[in-house]
Amino acid sequence: MDSMAELVMTVLFFVLFTAVPLYFWYKIGKHFENKHYVSIKEREARFSKLPFSPSDTIDETRHVESIMLVTGQVVIGSDPFKRYIASLVNLVGGRISVFEAPLDRARREAVLRMKESAAKMQADEVINFRMDTMSVGHNAGGEPMGIVEVVAYGTAIRYARQ
């Protein structure tokens, strides 16, 4: 009888202090993620006519009117649900798919910001595109907290209009 009560208590504690909060964080994280993706897709459609490439070749047949260095940067964090799952996966090893979405969001957002400043100068394309990812923010123990900074930069080119 005693062991039965113990088991019930353990399960109850797990549900109350682990499963419920995790579900709560999962829902919150998912909500903000979906909202961000909607905005990303909407802006990506708007800037789809502005090509960017990591090569540094330009259209030699056209006259270059102006060039400018454009950058886009974003720092993105992860919610406790993701960090919890990641710490579990870390024990057994394997693909940590929960961190793929935040990184994808950060990269696409950084590119969009770069494109926004390129569009401000009416650029026709962005060449020599580069992207850096860096983990920022550590807790007191020096452990990374799942925060990454992404910076996207390149040279915006505006050709003379015919």
Add this chain to the structure above:
Amino acid sequence: MENLERKDLPGRLILTNIDRVPGREIVEHYGLVAGSTIRAKHVGKDFMAGIKNLFGGELTTYTELLNESRQEATERMVAQAKKLGANAVINIRFSTSSVAQGAAEIYVYGTAVKVA
């Protein structure tokens, strides 16, 4: 990089990360110019970032911090290039490292040249 975008203003340098300036010829080389800065946010903002990190998503305070740092580092590099008499900086590279909790070092470097 708000103020670097107004490149057409007089006294602004041409900044690019390709190794030439299209349509212009490089007439003089001044070598490497660089700028670096280490910045941190005050404790309150760090705390707010910690709260935000509970929800996932963008940490605006840190984006702002790194934005300001990158701008300042670029300005230092530009000042150095101007002192040498250059009117363009080519082959610009950025590098970032986090040196302490809530602080980041930004290093920007490139080649100062004169184009005609």
